[in-house]
Amino acid sequence: MEDSLRPVLDIGGLLVSSFVVHAGLAIVTLLVLNPLLAKVGARRVIWNVPLAEFGLLVCLIGFYTLVL
Numbered sequence: 811m812e813d814s815l816r817p818v819l820d821i822g823g824l825l826v827s828s829f830v831v832h833a834g835l836a837i838v839t840l841l842v843l844n845p846l847l848a849k850v851g852a853r854r855v856i857w858n859v860p861l862a863e864f865g866l867l868v869c870l871i872g873f874y875t876l877v878l
Contacts (some may be wrong), residue, residue: 829871830878836870 819826840863847853856862 823854826878829875832871832874835878836867837868846864 817828819828819831843866844863853859
């Protein structure tokens with residue numbers, strides 16, 4: 811049970827918070843989703859695109875924090 815929650819990751823001797831890793835994964839996922847959302851035409855119905863992207867980023871960080 812102790813191995814399931816790691817608040818700090820050791821990457822080549824560098825201690826990195828797991829939150830930074832989750833945020834990085836969320837940013838990569840958002841970069842992949844942006845062209846897909848543009849192709850579908852979701853930007854037409856979104857009132858404030860940067861605010862929607864930030865909300866999606868926060869949701870993705872929370873998702874990765876719960877799953878990983």
